[in-house]
Amino acid sequence: MKSLLSAKNESINLVVGAGFSGAVIAERIANALDEKVVIIDKNNYIGGLASDYMTRSGIRVNKFGHHVFHTDKKFIWDYVNSFSNFCPVSQKTFAVIDGIKVSIPVNISTLHILFPESLAKKMEYKLLNLFSYNSEVSVDELRKFNDTDLQFLADYISDKLVFPYSAKLWQDFMPEIERKQFPYAFIRISNDSRLYTTKYQGIPKKGYIDLMENMLKNHNIELCLNTDYNYMISKNFKRIFFTGSIDDCFNYKFGMLQYKSVKMQFENIENPAQERRLLVKYPQDFDFSAEHNFVTNDAGISAKEYWTDYIYGENERAFPVLNKQNCELYNKYFDYAKSFNKIYFFGRQGNFNTCSMADAVEQALNLFDNLYGNSSSNYMVDSVVDNCR
Ligand SMILES: Cc1cc2nc3c(=O)[nH]c(=O)nc-3n(C[C@H](O)[C@H](O)[C@H](O)COP(=O)(O)OP(=O)(O)OC[C@H]3O[C@@H](n4cnc5c(N)ncnc54)[C@H](O)[C@@H]3O)c2cc1C
Secondary structure (H helix, E strand, C coil): CCCHHHCCHHHEEEEECCCHHHHHHHHHHHHHCCCEEEEECCCCCCCHHHCEEECCCCCEEECCCCCCEEECCHHHHHHHHCCCCEEECCCEEEEEECCEEEEECCEHHHHHHHCCHHHHHHHHHHHHHHCCCCCEEEHHHHHCCCCHHHHHHHHHHHHHHHHHHHHHHHHHHHHHCCHHHCCCCEEECCCCCECCCCCEEEEECCCHHHHHHHHHCCCCEEEECCCCHHHHCCCCCCEEEECCCHHHHCCCCCCCCCEEEEEEEEEEECCCCCCCCCEEECCCCCCCCEEEEEECCCCEEEEEEEEEECCCCCCCCCEECCCHHHHHHHHHHHHHHCCCCCEEECHHHHCCCCCCHHHHHHHHHHHHHHHHCCCCCCCCCHHHHHHHC
16 A cells, blocks of 8 residues: 555644554544544554553553543543443552551541551541541641641651652652642542542453554554654644654754653563452552552563653653743743644643543544534544444
């Protein structure tokens, strides 16, 4: 088949990045508008941070740790389910605090494991009296009460979980990072021990790569892996949808945005545990931050998650460093980008913000709607559904 790149580029859309953001916009343009799309990725795989693979022993492993698709929005759930069946998953996450493995985010049952029963009961009583059941109360909110038990609880969650865990990620940047970037800084007023409490949550039955392959299955789409945007920069496309980092798009003209990266160290588990999707965080111990287990009945892989500096060309941009300096730099690039017609930045890197997979899907769908005036609740993907079920 003749490559689209040899055709007249003015009629072709370029999508940079084949993660969730790029795959959604490419799918929409190809299916709903019947326009040509070239989608490129600098890596030799699609899926971006959500990428996964199957080992020879039949274990599906996420390259960058467990990924659960979660949303409260039905139209997003319906959209992704039209490309793959999903298995329902309630991801449970544990943290080892003072040597005790407890479920996080901290909830009422966590208190009964961490503290002597009399103290746990006292705290439970106070929390249930002050806050509505099923709500999530931040440690800052707890501190507002003139109550020694609640102050103690707030300090305990901060000192033993939130701060040490965040410090492992942000390292030298820690003092500059806004507190809202620190995970798990709240208590759940219930016994709900799931990581996510959204209405819809699950993982694609055949994995994320399969889901995105189904999205990209269209005669209008050409996928080019191992292809950096540099290679396309001189070509004239109809529109460019850029889901990489905005500084990269402009050849670091004003300087480089900082990110943290993530490195997974995989090893086989000799005697796989029963918990198939075990995820344990280690705020206090070890130099790795978490351990992910991917296990079938008789085989297992364990992945230790390390947080490292992002180094250009060596690893992936996983977490934008949201300090004042980087936010100003991002805004400078964003203002500069306004002088260019028909180039759009979105996604985790394009927006220089953390987001979930569902957020990435929603941003891409919204962008499509804004540009082409479709309605978010009515995606015409029936023909694709038939292909992949
Ligand atoms: C450790 C970890 C765990 C997570 N767990 C969850 C979870 O459980 N649930 C959840 O909802 N979300 C989770 N997320 C977030 C989720 O992975 C991302 O938000 C989502 O995948 C972002 O999709 P994206 O397409 O915007 O970006 P990405 O997945 O980063 O894709 C961007 C793509 O662009 C490509 N690219 C960049 N620059 C160029 C260039 N110059 N030329 C060509 N290609 C380029 C990259 O190679 C990449 O493939 C997690 C993230 C991390 C880091």
